[in-house]
Amino acid sequence: MSWFRRPALPDPVRRALDLPATDRVLASAELADGSWAVATRAGLLTSDAGGTTVVRHLWSDVDRAGYDPESATITVSWVDGAPPLALRLADPRRSSLAEPLRERVPAAGGRSVLGRR
Numbered sequence: 001m002s003w004f005r006r007p008a009l010p011d012p013v014r015r016a017l018d019l020p021a022t023d024r025v026l027a028s029a030e031l032a033d034g035s036w037a038v039a040t041r042a043g044l045l046t047s048d049a050g051g052t053t054v055v056r057h058l059w060s061d062v063d064r065a066g067y068d069p070e071s072a073t074i075t076v077s078w079v080d081g082a083p084p085l086a087l088r089l090a091d092p093r094r095s096s097l098a099e100p101l102r103e104r105v106p107a108a109g110g111r112s113v114l115g116r117r
Contacts, residue, residue, distance in 0.1 A: 009036065016051030029095035032072075032088040039100035044076065046085070057085075059104045067098060074098065 009028045013036050019025070028038045034049040043058040063079045072092040076085040089095050 009038065010049075010051070012051035013038075013047045013049075014051075016047055016054050017045060018054075026100040027096040029087070029097040030090040032090050034090075037074075037087045037097055039097055039104070044101070046087070062105050065101045065105050074101065076101075 009025065014025075017025070017038060017040075019040060023040045023042045026039045026041065028036055030036055036047045036049070038045045038047065043056055044062065045054055045056050047054045057076075057078075061078055061080070063077045065074060065076045067074050069092070072089045074087040074089065074097065076087070078084070087097070089097070
């Protein structure tokens with residue numbers, strides 16, 4: 001496997017997403033605990049490693065997102081004040097998850113503090 005190749009979303013996780021025909025995966029990232037974060041056109045989804053539990057968040061629910069390079073963690077805050085979601089990347093050099101967050105969060109009325117690579 002190439003060093004720069006992004007890890008493929010496992011089939012059980014992809015199937016569990018059960019995306020409608022109008023949605024598609026923009027980026028995905030394996031997280032440090034083996035779970036997955038997936039950005040789609042419609043929102044941000046998280047799944048356990050086996051795809052048995054999927055949590056969906058619409059982009060309009062995101063207040064802001066930020067990235068801490070020291071811990072390789074993307075933190076997502078919600079407009080309703082719910083506790084933030086911390087997504088600790090397994091390998092930040094092989095993840096493109098920040099790109100759709102950077103693009104989608106401001107478009108949904110939120111604030112992105114994710115820097116460019």
